[in-house]
Amino acid sequence: MKNIVIVGGGAGGLELATYLGNNLGKKQRANVVLVDRNQTHLWKPLLHEVATGVLDSETDAVSYRAHAHNHYFNFEQGSITRIDRTNKYVELAPVTGQEGDVLVVARRIPYDYLVIAIGSKSNDFNTKGVAENCIFLDSPNQALRFQHKMLELFLKFSENNALEEIGEDDSKQRLVQDGKVNIAIVGGGATGVELSAELFNAAQHLSSYGYGKIQSGHLQVTLIEAGDRILPALPERISSSVQQELENLGVTVKTGTMITEATEKCLITKEGEEINADLMVWAAGIRVSAITQQFDGLEVNRINQLNVKNTLQTTVDDSIFAIGDCAFLLQKDGKPVPPRGQAANQMATICGQNIVALFNNKPLKDFHYFDKGSLVSLSKFTALGNITTGKRSSLTIEGRLARLAYISLYRLHQQKLHGCFKTGLIILIGRLNRFIRPSLKLH
Ligand SMILES: Cc1cc2nc3c(=O)[nH]c(=O)nc-3n(C[C@H](O)[C@H](O)[C@H](O)COP(=O)(O)OP(=O)(O)OC[C@H]3O[C@@H](n4cnc5c(N)ncnc54)[C@H](O)[C@@H]3O)c2cc1C
Structure with missing residues (x-):
């Protein structure tokens, strides 16, 4: 029986594993294996809701093991470290526990067909201080880290205001600067825009959950975009309507503003302006993990995406496919397929059909991205x-x-x-x- 290995159980990879499990795994025509570094899947576009607490990640998360059991594929937890194309196996790093103890040793998983679907992460463009001082929203853990820090800030603010009101201990200064909770978000794409709005919703809810002193007016959100407008992927009139809506909520939108450094307390612009913030989020641009450079000679572009042909097979190896954010494919108009949920879904569909076609000795289909809006x-x-x-x-x-x-x-x-x-x-x-x-x- 042939082995199909899919690495990455995200928007694209999990749909693909489900499809191939139901089609080839169920009929025992293939052993379908899904590999992911985590135990559960959460749809990434929900992360800004997890970050503000609007969504409980436990409720919407899908357990890979349970899902694999129901859809005729196997699940291996682990992080890919290497591909050996000659001997056709992928190598996984050991799985460690919370105390750093090794739970599962490094393993080799053999494949006949391999699909890489490891997604992307935020690109800090090596900006000084960003990795140390900003939170990224690339995984549920990072979103939860943001949520905990946000709740701590609101609690600090709320309690501190109470102390001031009863006049207790004059030496106690307000811990949160300017009498506001300052949150700065870098990147005026969908993530930054949606998170900005969601924060005002969270502030409204918090005032009714015992954070009595919090009002929307106590929240200062600054959204920073290097380009001349937010949401560059959308038509101009939509981005200006969105900017208007955000400003009505109380968001300060700064376009044409390039951040060159992040410190513990502020973001510094190219012009030297300091934007103070208690919490900073970096959501500008994407890149793929540099691990793809270890994939035994597969072609990568400057942000480490794997170059693929129209059939979604990698340019140098027909038995290896790449889909979703980690794949680089130019469309007819010369623009790359965008790193978006709908592109990952559509690629998973064509990749699944192409792998089934290989089993049935049928010709492969070309992928054409259809932008649904x-x-x-x-x-x-x-x-x-x-x-x-x-x-x-x-x-x-x-x-x-x-x-x-x-x-x-x-x-x-x-x-x-x-x-x-x-x-x-x-x-x-x-x-x-x-x-x-x-x-x-x-x-
Ligand atoms: C906050 C946020 C909001 C977004 N909103 C939207 C939206 O509204 N609409 C839209 O179309 N798109 C949106 N996107 C983009 C969309 O989420 C991505 O384009 C989509 O998830 C890409 O799917 P994927 O399968 O390529 O990767 P992902 O969904 O990112 O999945 C990658 C998987 O690979 C696993 N993985 C990573 N590295 C390894 C490794 N080394 N070994 C093993 N496993 C690994 C990860 O754990 C993950 O499960 C948003 C993204 C973010 C971050």
């Missing part, structure tokens, strides 16, 4: 963006309809993983949870 959710306040209606036409939508279209991308992902019935049940449980649980995760 771009939507931005400004938390509960509004959503807006455009959806593609024809080859050259698109429709701008806003409000409830846009929110529905925005959520549908995640529902589609869930449907590919769990099927219609189970997705329906998950939606129902989500609704019920709204009555049972607080609207914000508070720990």
Whole structure:
């Protein structure tokens, strides 16, 4: 039996493993193995909601082991370190426990077909001090770290204000500068924009959960973008409407502002301006882990994406595919396929069909990216963006309809993983949870 190994169980990899498990694994035509460094999958576009506590990552996370059991594939926890293309195996680093003890030793997993789907992470462009002082939103752990720091800041602010009011101990200075909780976000893409809005939603909820002194007015969010407008991937009129909505909420939007350094207390711009912040998030640009440079001669570009052909096979090895953010493919118009959830979903579909075609000695299909549009959710306040209606036409939508279209991308992902019935049940449980649980995760 042939071995199909998929490394990375994200938006693309998990859908692919599910499809191949249901098609080839179930009929015992292939041994499908999914490798991921984590034990659970959480859809990445939800991370800004995890960061503000609006979403409890435990509720929406999918256990790889349970999912593998239900969909006829195997799961191996581990981080890929190397590929040997001559002997056709991937090498995984040892899995260590919380105390650093080795739980599972380094292993070699043989493959006949290999798919790399390890996604991407934020690109700090080697900016001084960013890695040490800013939080990235690339994984659930990082999002949770942000949430804990945010809650600590709000608690500090809330309690400190209380001390001032009862006039206790004059020497106690307000711990949070300017009488506001200052949060600075670098990167005016969807992540930065959505997180900015979500923070105001969180502040509103916190005031009703015992952080009594917190009002939206106590929150100072600065969104910093190096380009001349936020959301450069969207039409100009949408990005200016979004900027207006953010400013109405109270966000300070600074475009044309390049950050050259981050310190413990502030971000420093190219012009030397210091933007003070208690919490700093870096969400500008993407790059792929440099591990791809160890992939036995596979071609990579300057941000370590693997070069692929239209069939999604890597340019130098037909038995290795790459999909999602870690794949680099130019479209007919000369632009690369964008690093987005919908591109990862579409690539997973074509890659799955192509691997099945290889089993059936059928010709492979070319991948063509279809941009369904771009939507931005400004938390509960509004959503807006455009959806593609024809080859050259698109429709701008806003409000409830846009929110529905925005959520549908995640529902589609869930449907590919769990099927219609189970997705329906998950939606129902989500609704019920709204009555049972607080609207914000508070720990
Ligand atoms: C906060 C945020 C909001 C976003 N919002 C949107 C949005 O609204 N719409 C949209 O279209 N896109 C959005 N995106 C982008 C979208 O999430 C990505 O394009 C998509 O997740 C890419 O899918 P992928 O399968 O390539 O990688 P991922 O979904 O990132 O999955 C990669 C997987 O590989 C695993 N992995 C990584 N390295 C290794 C290794 N060395 N060994 C083993 N496993 C490894 C990871 O654990 C992960 O499970 C957002 C991204 C972020 C961060």
